[in-house]
Structure formats: C-alpha cells, structure tokens
Amino acid sequence: MADKKRRITSVDVAREAGLSRGTVSFVLNNTPGQSIPEATRQRVLQAAARLGYTPYAPARTLRSGRSDVALFVLPDWPQGPTMAALVDRAAQVLGEAGLTLITHVHAGHDDGLMKLWSALSPAAVFGMRPFTGEELEGMRRVRIPAVLPPSEQPGYDIGGSLWISGVGRLQARYLIGKGHERLAYVVPDDPRLSALGRGRAEGAAQACAEAGLPEPVVSTIAMDAGSAAEAVVGWEATVTAACAYNDEVALALLAGMRAAGSSLPVIGADDIPAARFAVPPLTTVAQDSGEIGEHIARALLRVLNDEDPALELPASVIHVVERESA
Amino acid sequence: MADKKRRITSVDVAREAGLSRGTVSFVLNNTPGQSIPEATRQRVLQAAARLGYTPYAPARTLRSGRSDVALFVLPDWPQGPTMAALVDRAAQVLGEAGLTLITHVHAGHDDGLMKLWSALSPAAVFGMRPFTGEELEGMRRVRIPAVLPPSEQPGYDIGGSLWISGVGRLQARYLIGKGHERLAYVVPDDPRLSALGRGRAEGAAQACAEAGLPEPVVSTIAMDAGSAAEAVVGWEATVTAACAYNDEVALALLAGMRAAGSSLPVIGADDIPAARFAVPPLTTVAQDSGEIGEHIARALLRVLNDEDPALELPASVIHVVERESA
DNA sequence: TGCCGTTACTATCACGTGTAACCTATGACT
DNA sequence: AGTCATAGGTTACACGTGATAGTAACGGCA
Structure with missing residues (x-):
C-alpha cells in the first residue's frame, strides 16, 4: 500500500467512479438544483465508501468560509460534574445541527485565545466567562459569526445573571x-x-x-x-x-x-x-445543567441564523435541594 | 466601515506595505534562507499590526498539511479537578511548542469522533480512554500523525496502567x-x-x-x-x-x-x-495531575517528531495522602 | 428542419496560504 | 569589459473543496 503517503481526496473518488470531481461533490453534498440519476449517485457513494473518503475540513472551510466547529471557552477554575453535563448536552444539540462542540480551558495566563481562533476559526464561540475587550476585538477581526459571553455584554446575557x-x-x-x-x-x-x-x-x-x-x-x-x-x-x-x-x-x-x-x-x-x-x-x-446546556446551544444556533439570541432562561433551571444542613 | 464584508488577508498587508504577498509571507514566518533587510521587515510587521492581520488557519493548514491543534478526547464520565489540572498543564506544555490544546468530551453515543477528525484535522490526538478499532481505523484513514490512547495499544501505554x-x-x-x-x-x-x-x-x-x-x-x-x-x-x-x-x-x-x-x-x-x-x-x-499532563504532552510532541513516545511515568506521581479514615 | 428546454454531466474559478522558481539590479573579481 | 555571485525581491503553483458557468446529447414541438 502507498498508505503513508497521500490522503484520499475527492479526485480519487471521481477516478474510482469514472466521473468528474464536480459530480462527486454534487452527490456528496446533495447540492440542490442538480439532477443526478440514482445510478450515478450510487456509483459515487459506493466509490467513496470503498475508498473510505473523508472530506478534508480545512479545504472545505477555506472554500465555504464556514467551519462547523463550535467552541466553548471554559474558565480555569475547577469544573465539576455540573459543567460536564452542561457541555455534554450542548454538544448533543449542536451535533444535531451539524456542529461539533469543542471545549478549551483557558487559564488566562497567556494570549492563547488569539491563537485559538486562528487555529480553529470556529463557526461560533461561547464563553463561560466574560471576555475582555481585547479578546472581543480579536474575535471581531477574524469575523467569528457568533459570540455569546455570559452577561456583561449587553444583549448577550444568556441567563448569565x-x-x-x-x-x-x-x-x-x-x-x-x-x-x-x-x-x-x-x-x-x-x-x-x-x-x-x-x-x-x-x-x-x-x-x-x-x-x-x-x-x-x-x-x-x-x-x-x-x-x-x-x-x-x-x-x-x-x-x-x-x-x-x-x-x-x-x-x-x-x-x-x-x-x-x-x-x-x-x-x-x-x-x-x-x-x-x-x-x-x-x-x-x-x-439543571442539561437544560442550561441545551439553552445555550439553541441560542448559539439562533445567532448563526442571524436571529435574536436573547432567550430567557426559565427560572426553574435552578432550585433548592433541601437536606439537613439548613 | 466595510467591516462586515471581508476578512483581512496577507494581500491586504502586502498592499499596505507596498510589497508582494510573497515577501510578507517570508517575513511573517521568518522563512529561513531569505535575506530581508531590517527596514522591509519592519514595514511588513507594522503594516500587519496596523491592519490587525491574523493568518487564516484553514488556508495555512490546507497548504502546509499540518494543523497546530492537539486534541484530547475525554470520556464522558464525571471529571474532577484532577483532570482539569492535567489538561491545563498539558495545554501549557503544548502551547510552548506552538500547539493549541483542545478537548472534546465524547459520550460515545454517536459517531461524533469521526466528524471531529474531519472537522479539526488535528495534528495530534490523545485519548483519555482507549479507542475502538473502528475509531483507530478512521484516524488511520485521515492520517492523523499522533495517537496515544492510554494502555491497550501496545507500545502506547503512556502510564495508563x-x-x-x-x-x-x-x-x-x-x-x-x-x-x-x-x-x-x-x-x-x-x-x-x-x-x-x-x-x-x-x-x-x-x-x-x-x-x-x-x-x-x-x-x-x-x-x-x-x-x-x-x-x-x-x-x-x-x-x-x-x-x-x-x-x-x-x-x-x-x-x-x-x-x-x-x-x-x-x-x-x-x-x-x-x-x-x-x-x-x-x-x-x-x-500529581500536573506532572501527568506534562508527561502526556511531551510524549505527544515526541511522537510528532517520529521519536519513541514511550516515556516511563515515574511512580512518584501517585502517593497516599494520609488522613484519618484509614 | 429548426428551436428550445431539460438532463447529466464537465471545466473552471476562487478561497488564503507557503514555498520553489525565477528575475533584476549591484558590486566584486578576473 | 565581461562574468558571476548575491541581495532583495516578485511570480507562479499547489493544497482540496464548493459552486458557477458551460456543453453535449436528446426529446418535444411547431
């Protein structure tokens, strides 16, 4: 096998299927407005499966200008199971919308966040802690579509309070x-x-x-x-x-x-x-960290659609668990 | 401002500095084997700073074939402060080597990992849990340079035991x-x-x-x-x-x-x-989760250099804290 | 027959970057 | 004077993908 050398691209799939790369792309993305007979479609799909083709994300992002990762910036203070459940649920909701959720713990002791945006160019960012002005400016520069820091940003207080x-x-x-x-x-x-x-x-x-x-x-x-x-x-x-x-x-x-x-x-x-x-x-x-996570995810998705993100978080997501200490 | 429209590219920097894009690239990456007078270098640097230029990661990755994100796959079981400290320290070490550490909690209830590789195409992956054969096959396909699942992979047991x-x-x-x-x-x-x-x-x-x-x-x-x-x-x-x-x-x-x-x-x-x-x-x-994190990070870096990753984790990283319950 | 519209594709461009290859003055040396 | 190396750049290509414009074949219709 010439395994170690080259990655499998859509060109390989096209060759395998005996079609042009454009057709392959149409099938794989089911591009609307294209008429493709079922036979051809299957030919492409099977060729792709046979070769184990996976589209190369950087190229896709470069071309479309839109990546499909969402980023949660976590503060570096200790995170309990609460936060884990929140992230898990948010990942699930975003996943249904085709987004992959990534988390980054940022200790704040460096300018890592700047590097992060340039390393990922995420489609959306949510901060579990407020961002500094400098950080916001950096995000504005690289034109990250969605930003939802909790509180402190007027209009973006996704229940942070x-x-x-x-x-x-x-x-x-x-x-x-x-x-x-x-x-x-x-x-x-x-x-x-x-x-x-x-x-x-x-x-x-x-x-x-x-x-x-x-x-x-x-x-x-x-x-x-x-x-x-x-x-x-x-x-x-x-x-x-x-x-x-x-x-x-x-x-x-x-x-x-x-x-x-x-x-x-x-x-x-x-x-x-x-x-x-x-x-x-x-x-x-x-x-109810699951509900909060879902809430945040939905707000992110709305922002990506240029809708108003401001959803009210129902007060019921926090409640007292009565035991014996008080 | 024409703010909302276009992102700032190296072309803009080149125009601002009155030079070609190639020169800009040479300066910004201090490419070896190029002779660039200090005056020109400063001209480029200042133009870049003035415009707030940030290289676009997908393009860079596409061209160079190497992204600079490292991925930690975390299991979905509850993670305490131990894991947080581990990740934090690892992020620091990897950061010094120019890598950005990203974490992803994978609940395992879907095929999210596959999507993840294609969405990120990370330079290196470390799993806090063992990977399945299917997952490993997927990684092999997209040619992720480094994989270090704990234990179970012969030769890759980075102190998992x-x-x-x-x-x-x-x-x-x-x-x-x-x-x-x-x-x-x-x-x-x-x-x-x-x-x-x-x-x-x-x-x-x-x-x-x-x-x-x-x-x-x-x-x-x-x-x-x-x-x-x-x-x-x-x-x-x-x-x-x-x-x-x-x-x-x-x-x-x-x-x-x-x-x-x-x-x-x-x-x-x-x-x-x-x-x-x-x-x-x-x-x-x-x-001593900080030390373990550092250890993992260094092993990842070694693998990226095609060196032998197998470092022995000193037994001193775990020790008994004696209190009164035993 | 000539024209049009649809089907099923193919050819080509653009995205932003890194780098190898090329080009042009300017001295230095024979 | 002619040759040559070198500094200081510029041009051109490649990376893999999505989408737009184009094209050949073909059927319907007047």
Whole structure:
C-alpha cells in the first residue's frame, strides 16, 4: 500500500467512479438544483465508501468560509460534574445541527485565545466567562459569526445573571424563608473565583434588600477547616445562617463549625455528589445543567441564523435541594 | 466601515506595505534562507499590526498539511479537578511548542469522533480512554500523525496502567501495610465507570496476591448511603478495610457505615477538595495531575517528531495522602 | 428542419496560504 | 569589459473543496 503517503481526496473518488470531481461533490453534498440519476449517485457513494473518503475540513472551510466547529471557552477554575453535563448536552444539540462542540480551558495566563481562533476559526464561540475587550476585538477581526459571553455584554446575557447572582439570590431567599435575618456569604480565597463569588454574594445582598434585611457579612476563607472556623468565630452571635459560594466551601464551613464547636445552618451551591454524604447532608442550590446546556446551544444556533439570541432562561433551571444542613 | 464584508488577508498587508504577498509571507514566518533587510521587515510587521492581520488557519493548514491543534478526547464520565489540572498543564506544555490544546468530551453515543477528525484535522490526538478499532481505523484513514490512547495499544501505554491499576495497587498496599488481610473494593454502578473501576480493582487484587492474601471482595454500589450500607452489612465481619474506586464512592461508603452503625477503614482516590472535610477526613491516593499532563504532552510532541513516545511515568506521581479514615 | 428546454454531466474559478522558481539590479573579481 | 555571485525581491503553483458557468446529447414541438 502507498498508505503513508497521500490522503484520499475527492479526485480519487471521481477516478474510482469514472466521473468528474464536480459530480462527486454534487452527490456528496446533495447540492440542490442538480439532477443526478440514482445510478450515478450510487456509483459515487459506493466509490467513496470503498475508498473510505473523508472530506478534508480545512479545504472545505477555506472554500465555504464556514467551519462547523463550535467552541466553548471554559474558565480555569475547577469544573465539576455540573459543567460536564452542561457541555455534554450542548454538544448533543449542536451535533444535531451539524456542529461539533469543542471545549478549551483557558487559564488566562497567556494570549492563547488569539491563537485559538486562528487555529480553529470556529463557526461560533461561547464563553463561560466574560471576555475582555481585547479578546472581543480579536474575535471581531477574524469575523467569528457568533459570540455569546455570559452577561456583561449587553444583549448577550444568556441567563448569565441567573447562574451567578440568581444562585446567590435563591440561597438567601431560602434562608430568609426559614426565618433568618442576619446572613453571611462565604467565598473562597482563590482569586480565580473572586469574580463569580462577588456576583453570587451580590445576588444574596439583593435578596436581603428585597426583604428589608441588612446586607450579608461577606467572609473570605482558605479551603481548610481552620480558616473556616476562624470565620465562624468571627461572626460571634450576629450571624444566624450562612450561604456558601459552592458546595466545597459549604463543606469547609461545616468542618470549621465542627472544629469551633458551633452549628449554624449552611446552604451550598451546585449539588456535587459529595453534598449528600456530608455531615449533616448539605442543603444546596442545584442547577439543571442539561437544560442550561441545551439553552445555550439553541441560542448559539439562533445567532448563526442571524436571529435574536436573547432567550430567557426559565427560572426553574435552578432550585433548592433541601437536606439537613439548613 | 466595510467591516462586515471581508476578512483581512496577507494581500491586504502586502498592499499596505507596498510589497508582494510573497515577501510578507517570508517575513511573517521568518522563512529561513531569505535575506530581508531590517527596514522591509519592519514595514511588513507594522503594516500587519496596523491592519490587525491574523493568518487564516484553514488556508495555512490546507497548504502546509499540518494543523497546530492537539486534541484530547475525554470520556464522558464525571471529571474532577484532577483532570482539569492535567489538561491545563498539558495545554501549557503544548502551547510552548506552538500547539493549541483542545478537548472534546465524547459520550460515545454517536459517531461524533469521526466528524471531529474531519472537522479539526488535528495534528495530534490523545485519548483519555482507549479507542475502538473502528475509531483507530478512521484516524488511520485521515492520517492523523499522533495517537496515544492510554494502555491497550501496545507500545502506547503512556502510564495508563499507573493511573488505573496503579492506583488500586497503592490503595491496597497501604491498607495491607496497616495490617489488614481481608479487603473490599467498592465500585460505583455507573456503567461508564465500570471499565476503569475493574482496572483499579485488578490493581488491588495484584497487590493482595503479591502479599499472599486472598482477593478483595468487589462490591458495586449505587451512589447513596442506603446502597453503601447494604454493601457494608453484606461484608459481615470478614472484611476489615475497604478501598473505594474514588473519593465520592469513599464518601458514600463513610455515609453508609454511619447509617449501618459500623466503622471500617476506608481509602479513596483522587483527593477531591471534599475529601479533607469528610467525617472522618478521608485518606486517599492523590495524583500529581500536573506532572501527568506534562508527561502526556511531551510524549505527544515526541511522537510528532517520529521519536519513541514511550516515556516511563515515574511512580512518584501517585502517593497516599494520609488522613484519618484509614 | 429548426428551436428550445431539460438532463447529466464537465471545466473552471476562487478561497488564503507557503514555498520553489525565477528575475533584476549591484558590486566584486578576473 | 565581461562574468558571476548575491541581495532583495516578485511570480507562479499547489493544497482540496464548493459552486458557477458551460456543453453535449436528446426529446418535444411547431
């Protein structure tokens, strides 16, 4: 076999079928407005199958100006199963529309994103984190058809506020509904999470304001029981319940309270698998990440069709999972 | 602005600089064997910067036959921070070599991988899970230069055995070192995890055999405390300590033992953040995922240079984190 | 018969890039 | 003065594909 050398192109298929390359292309793309007898069509299809022909994406993209990959830019903070389910479902929906979903974790410690666009020239990009002005400018330059950063981009807030401040709001409302009036909001000291942490804390603050209550005390902790215990002790008797930025922080908080000998209601966020096994089992705000993923995918597809992307994400995609910690 | 219409090509840069496109290309790629005076070089560079020129990847790939994206195929089972750190580090190493790392979670419920190769035509592919024969055949067809599935491919076992059976072996050895002679190995009932679960259980079995002990009892549990309690009760008094497939299973097991009123030593795997906050804090096997990521990246690069990829992964990348659960 | 319309194709261009081949002054050397 | 090497470029081709324009054969119809 001359295997190692050349890739199989549509020219090979044409030769094998005894037809011209144009005809092959018409058949393989079922180009509308062409009349092709069934016999010829089969001849092409079988020749292609026999040779194992696969169209070469770069050439196709170059010619048509449209690639069929969609790109999700993920932030580098730790991603749980929530995000995985979201991406999985989005991939499924986009796949039905002929798009392949790719994810890229971008740590932000370099200008990798620029390279990424030029390396992929994706048909659509969605950012799980807001893009910087510089990044947006770069995308504008290479004319990427669809951009949907969560929030911060007016008109493009695909429910970003729901994931972020919405979660905080729901946590606070739940505790307020249980009769608590002085809340704490606990965020981790990981700088990568600070933006998101602030956003959720603000959501909680809004809920408090709506209920005519004072703002929550915001405490930053390191991810160990000692640091959490310090924070708990610092609240003295003023705080009666705490929201955690996510379940891991909530677990740290529970550990801290065990160490400090205190015991306050705690509500987490994300419903990680470990939450149900905590002591006590953790009450938390869960997201229907599959639905969110589908939602994002559909919005991307609408943007690709030059339609209005702004779909409202139903509030039902986040809800409280009540266990015993609050 | 005629913004929306055309993308900026090297022709535009050439016109702006008052030179031919060839010269522009030579400068931008600093092609060796060309003599270009500094003045001209600057003229080109500044023109490119002024216009915000970015080379168009599909065209470049088409011409050169070599794309600069590397692809990690991730399995669809839940990925923790371990995998994230691995990918992040690998992306960094590959980035230094001019490659952009892309990840794709493949649920396996379709033929998406085929599409993926044709959509990306990556320079290199690494699979976090073994590939099927069909998939390998597809890759061979489109002539993807590098393939490094973990294990199962002779000569391509880039330490796969270390992550899989190696972890199980280390868990069992630790418990054996503590004087236990009858072990259980607990795997989750998630079918996506069964292959990996079996692999780790086999590692534990090997360690037992080496120590002249009977095989571990393998128990499959659903991820809730009730199911875990059942398994624990089923062991009666024969089992004196348990290895868990991962930390989440270990946490379930601890919850199950609380429910069943028993208390056996348990060792987990992966060292997720929640492990240190468990009751009791979880002893577990941690992996230095950054180092593993770097390792994989370097192996990929070697394969791209037609060198031998087989690097030994040092055993030090996995180690026991001793806490109180075992 | 002459003209038209349809069928079933083929020939050709364009996409943007990398690079081998070619071209033209300018000195240097015999 | 003639030859030649070299710096400093320019031209032309190839990569594989999608689509548009063209063309030969053929049937229908006046």
